[in-house]
Amino acid sequence: DGGITQSPKYLFRKEGQNVTLSCEQNLNHDAMYWYRQDPGQGLRLIYYSQIVNDFQKGDIAEGYSVSREKKESFPLTVTSAQKNPTAFYLCASSLQGVGSGANVLTFGAGSRLTVL
């Protein structure tokens, strides 16, 4: 089955540690995204990538880093510079271009990060 796999599902981090969240898709989508969701809030864009080896900052990129070395993979690193990292992290992917299927996001199951 095609889809997006995020891991780990739950992650606990001590203050000052970097952690990396994995996101893999087998949908052959060009674009991939990372969103953050806080309780009772909508989704806020952290980073996105429209093509391999290229990515752009979203609205809340500070304290995060990404890479896009392969089309299928878009890992997110939450660095110690992120002051309030406890949140639900969602990875998504989409087709690019125009037409009814473009830009429709498919989400992974999410990773819940808690800072102890």
Add this chain to the structure above:
Amino acid sequence: QKEVEQNSGPLSVPEGAIASLNCTYSDRGSQSFFWYRQYSGKSPELIMSIYSNGDKEDGRFTAQLNKASQYVSLLIRDSQPSDSATYLCAVNFPMDTGRRALTFGSGTRLQVQP
């Protein structure tokens, strides 16, 4: 001003009633609009997409778009307790805004009472 605005709710309706969820957005040039449903602790799933003015129906769901008023809504007919969730409105802003990803509202929590 928020770019995509929704009433946070909760919106409470009795089982079998019509639930009406509303969303306004800031940029008149926006072209693509989406409704996602999110159950507590889960990831969002696409319910409806709409691209042109008017109504679009899919089963019990109807999306309505009015670009002149910058308004998009979702109607759920014959509401069921299983429809209880948070509904997220998402908008694709114009390319010249520099945005390349969906912008989400904060969501409306719907409660369907048995």
